[in-house]
Amino acid sequence: MSSKTTACLSGTNPIILGVNECNQGFYCPNNTEENPPQYCAPTPNCLLRRLQLAYNICDEPQGIYEPIVCVAGYYCPLGGKEQIPIPSQEKNMYGLSSIFLNEVSDIVGLGIKFNSIGYRIKSSGKHIISEISGSAHDTSLLGIMGPSGSGKSTLVNILSGKLQATAGSVSLQGVETSLSDLGKFKDLIGYVPQDDVVHPHLTVRENILFSARIRLGRVLKEREIQQNVDQLILALGLINVKDSLVGDQERRGVSGGERKRVSIGVELIAAPRMLILDEPTSGLDAQAALSIIMLLKSLSQYGITVICVLHQPRVEIFNCLDTLLLLVSGKQFYFGKRSESKQYFSDMGYDFDPQLNPADVMLDIVSSPLPKCQTPAQNVINGTGPKCSGETSQNSSAPSKAECFTFEKLEALHSLHRTRISPWYRQLYLCFSRDIKQQSRNKGSFLLELFASVLTGILLGLAMYEFKGQLYQGMFLPPFQTLSSAANYTLVPEMGVLCCLAISFASAAPSVSAFTIETQLLRREFHSGHSESAYFVAKVLSSLRLQLLPSELFLALPCYISIVSTA
DSSP states (O other): OOTTTTSBTTSSOOEEOSOSSBOTTEEOTTOOSSSOOEEOOOOHHHHHHHTSSSSOSOSSOSBTTOOEEOOTTEEOOTBOOOOEEOOOTTGGGGGGHHHHTTSSSSOOOOOEEEEEEEEEOTTTOOEEEEEEEEEEOTTOEEEEEOSTTSSHHHHHHHHTTSSOOSEEEEEETTEEEOTTTGGGGGGGEEEEOSSOOSOTTSBHHHHHHHHHHHHHTTTSOHHHHHHHHHHHHHHTTOGGGTTSBOOOSSSOOSOHHHHHHHHHHHHHTTOOSEEEESSTTTTOOHHHHHHHHHHHHHHHHTTOEEEEEOSSOOHHHHHTOSEEEEEETTEEEEEEEHHHHHHHHHHTTOOOOTTSOHHHHHHHHHHSSSOOOOOOOHHHHHTOSOOOTTOOOSSOSSOOGGGGOOHHHHHHHHHHHHHTSOOHHHHHHHHHHHHHHHHHHOHHHHHHHHHHHHHHHHHHHHHTGGGTTOOOOOOOOTTSGGGOOOOOTTHHHHHHHHHHHHHHHHHHHHHIIIIITTHHHHHHHHHTTOOHHHHHHHHHHHHHHHHHHHHHHHHHHHHHHHHHHHO
C-alpha cells in the first residue's frame, strides 16, 4: 500500500484539496510541496462526533497531511506553519503597574464601608434612599443593581463625595469618616459619570494627557507623564485610535466603547485608590459592554477598589462581579457575594430557570410588587459560603491592611494626592493651550460668531441710516433757544435699546460656545481637583483672541453705514 493510502487513520485513500499551501486559520505542520493539504474520510468515532450539534470537532486530524483548525486563542497565518498566540487584554494591563505600584504609599486600593446610608430632600422631606449598608474592598468588583429609580446613582454620588448623605456612617480603609468629610477625600476617588464627559475636539491621547498633566504635574516630569499615558492607552486597548478625535453627536469620532474607555482613562491616569462608575455599560453593544467590565475586573485585580452601577447586565458581565448590592425603591434588598445571590433568592422560594440570565430573574423579582425589602441573612452579608473562581473573600483570616490604618495615614494619603496637582499658573497655561487647540479645530463656532457680529453690525447701521449721521440735536443755550430746531427726545432711548440688543445678540454666540456646552466637563474637572479660577481666566484669554475680528466688524460696519448716509 502506498504512503498516500496509509496517510489516513481510516485506511482510505486521501483526497487532495487542490491547494498547495494551508489556508489562513488552519495549522498544517507536515505539509510540503510534495504533500499538499489532503482530506481523509473520518473514522467511525470521528464521524459520530461531527454529526453532533455542539462540540463536534474531532480531537485529532484524520490524516498526517489533513489541515487542523487553529486552536482557540491562537492565530495561524497563511501557510499554516506556526500558531501565534493572540495577545489578550489582561496581558496588556502590565502598563498599569507603573502608574499604581510606584506610589510612595504602601496601599493601592481604598476600602470603603457604609452603614445605614440615607438621603432625604430637605425641601420636600422625600427619602431617596434609606438604610443601605455594604462594603467594597481592594481587589474586589462591587456591582450595584436595581430597577430604574431605585437610588443607584444617588448612592454612588454619595460614595464619591459629590453628594452628602443625610443619615448613616462611612469608613475608609477601616477609619471612621464623617459624612461631611467624605467629600474632602474625593481626590482619592475616581468618578466616571454615566455620560461620556470628554472633550470632543481633542484626540484620545490629548484627553488623557491633559488630565495627567493637571493631576500629576507637580510630582512627575513631562517625560514620565508621557510614558504613563502611553502605557495606560496600551492597557486600555486604545493604541489604534490614540490620535483620533473623540468626537460627539455632531462630529463622528471613536466608537461608543472606545469613548467610554477614554472616560475611564481620564480618571485612571491619576492613580485613584477607588474607581466608581455610574452605568459604564449604558448605551453600548453587548461585546463593548463586556470588554468594559473585563477591563474593570482587571483593574480590581491590581488592587483598586471598583464600584459600578449596572443596568440589566448580560450573564457574562454578571459573573464578573465579586460582590452584589441589589436595591429596590431606595432600600437594600440584598448585599453579599454574587455567587451566593442565586441561593439567597432560592431560599426565599423563587425558582431560577437555568436557561435564563440570573441577573434578569433577580431584577424581575424585585420589580414585582410581591417581594418585601428584608434585611439579608447574616451568612449572606458576611459571605461565609463557597467562593467562585476568581472571587475574593470578604472575611479573610489574614490580617487586613485596614487593621493598622489610622486617620493620620488617611490624611497623609489625601495630602499626597493633593500635592501632585499642578500649581495654578501651570493649570492656567495648560487650559489656555487646550482652548487654543480646541478653537483651531472648531472653525464652525468661529464662523457663527463672525456671522452674528456682521449681522448685528449691519442691522444697527441700517437703523441709523435715515438720520444721516446726526443722531441727536438738542436745544440751543439761552437766549438763542428760539433758534433751535425740533428735538427728537425719543431717538436716544431708541438707539440705546438697539445698541443693547445688538451687543447682547453678538455676544450670545461666543458665550454659549465658551461656557454652556462645557458645563458637564467643568463639573467633572472641578470635582477632580482642577482650579476653577485657572479655567475661567484661560477661557477668557483664549476667547479674546477670537473676538478681535468680530468686534472690529461690529464697530466698523455701523460707522461705515453712517458715513455713507451723509455722502
